[in-house]
Amino acid sequence: MxxxxxxxxxxxxxxxxxxxxxxxxxxxxxxxxxxxxxxxxxxxxxxxxxxxxxxxxxxxxxxxxxxxxxxxxxxxxxxxxxxxxxxxxxxxxxxxxxxxxxxxxxxxxxxxxxxxxxxxxxxxxxxxxxxxxxxxxxxxxxxxxMDTLTYLTILGSSEVRSYPELHSLPRLPSLTTLHLWGFPDLEELDCKELLPLSSLQRLQISYCKKLENMSGEKLPSSLSLLQIQDCPLLEQHCKNKHQQIWSKISHISTIQVNYKQIF
Missing domain, CATH: 3.80.10 (Leucine-rich repeat, LRR (right-handed beta-alpha superhelix))
Incomplete structure (x- = not known):
């Protein structure tokens, strides 16, 4: 051979x-x-x-x-x-x-x-x-x-309006970066489902055109960087410090919209 x-x-x-x-x-x-x-x-x-x-x-x-x-x-x-x-x-x-x-x-x-x-x-x-x-x-x-996983990218699908759903994420004790990308119908981010991610430092949200709301008390306290790209409704709420959004993200030291730091 x-x-x-x-x-x-x-x-x-x-x-x-x-x-x-x-x-x-x-x-x-x-x-x-x-x-x-x-x-x-x-x-x-x-x-x-x-x-x-x-x-x-x-x-x-x-x-x-x-x-x-x-x-x-x-x-x-x-x-x-x-x-x-x-x-x-x-x-x-x-x-x-x-x-x-x-x-x-x-x-x-x-x-x-x-x-x-x-x-x-x-x-x-x-x-x-x-x-x-x-x-x-x-x-x-x-x-x-998945105990060693540090970086997770989740690509969305149509007709998902709220994410993460109840218990939809596994145990991720070492996760430092989470990227939610391309949820065309996503309207709401559920903060309480992200709270168990105690090592999370960076959250990226990209190409979610309909996303404008966050539910739950706030995003994980470990977060130091929130990056938002091509999410026009959420971007506007962040820039205006919308009450419903700002209470969830005000503890994050760096917030970037389309790669430009706003806070």
């Missing part, structure tokens, strides 16, 4: 005949990015584990379903993302043991991902980005093994 010495491989908007890809043929491969391959269905790594791979990204492959056997054995993988793959059924199993060094996990607009993989999330995971569909927003509440 021919083995190739490539270190980086990027396949973009081509190979319509490609239905499966085996990383085994590239034992030195560190970076694999596959995007817009319309007929790709699977990516496989067999035993023994692929020790060279550091980054794996699969983007906008509408027929991509899974990793064979739901197994991805890459002990040195740091970055793993699957984005806009509507048929993607499940994250790899046993990520806790097979992806022990994974630092960054990004899932966006993959409605088939509605459950935690068997074995839990990797033990060193620092950054998680997910959402873009209702199924993933619901799945977040059941995700465990």
């Amino acid at each position: 021919i083995k190739y010495g490539l270190v980086e491989l990027r396949i973009h908007d081509s190979c319509d005949s490609l239905t499966s890809f085996s990383v085994d043929d590239f034992p030195c491969l560190k970076v694999l990015d596959i995007s817009m391959c319309s007929n790709l269905e699977s990516v496989s790594i067999s035993d023994p584990p692929h020790v060279a791979l550091r980054r794996l990204s699969i983007y906008s492959c509408p027929e991509f379903v899974s990793f064979p056997g739901e197994i991805l054995a890459a002990p040195n993988l740091i970055h793993f993302s699957v984005i806009m793959c509507s048929k993607f059924e499940a994250l790899p199993c046993f990520m806790e043991s097979l992806l022990p060094n994974l630092d960054y996990l990004f899932m966006q607009r993959c409605p088939g991902i509605s459950r935690l993989p068997e074995g839990g999330l990797p033990p060193k995971l620092k950054e998680l980005r997910l959402g873009g569909c209702e199924e993933q927003l619901k799945a977040l509440s059941s995700m465990g093994n």
Whole structure:
């Protein structure tokens, strides 16, 4: 069998005949990015584990379903993302043991991902980005093994008018940054559901055009930075120190609107 010495491989908007890809043929491969391959269905790594791979990204492959056997054995993988793959059924199993060094996990607009993989999330995971569909927003509440997570981005979906919903967030003892992005119908931010995030220092709210209200007493006292971007109604309330909003955020030392500090 021919083995190739490539270190980086990027396949973009081509190979319509490609239905499966085996990383085994590239034992030195560190970076694999596959995007817009319309007929790709699977990516496989067999035993023994692929020790060279550091980054794996699969983007906008509408027929991509899974990793064979739901197994991805890459002990040195740091970055793993699957984005806009509507048929993607499940994250790899046993990520806790097979992806022990994974630092960054990004899932966006993959409605088939509605459950935690068997074995839990990797033990060193620092950054998680997910959402873009209702199924993933619901799945977040059941995700465990997130004690090391410091950065969480939640991409919204339509028809969500109040967030976070009751008990929709898991236990996140180390979380320092939370980014809420792209909730087109969000009208209200529920502060009391964020209060358990006792380590939270930075809250970013972006592209929530209808957001204008906050419920609950106030945002977490640990917050030192609130950043608001392209949320016109909320921006105006903050600038005017609207009573209903100001009481929730006045303890935050730095408040920025569209990257400009206002307080």
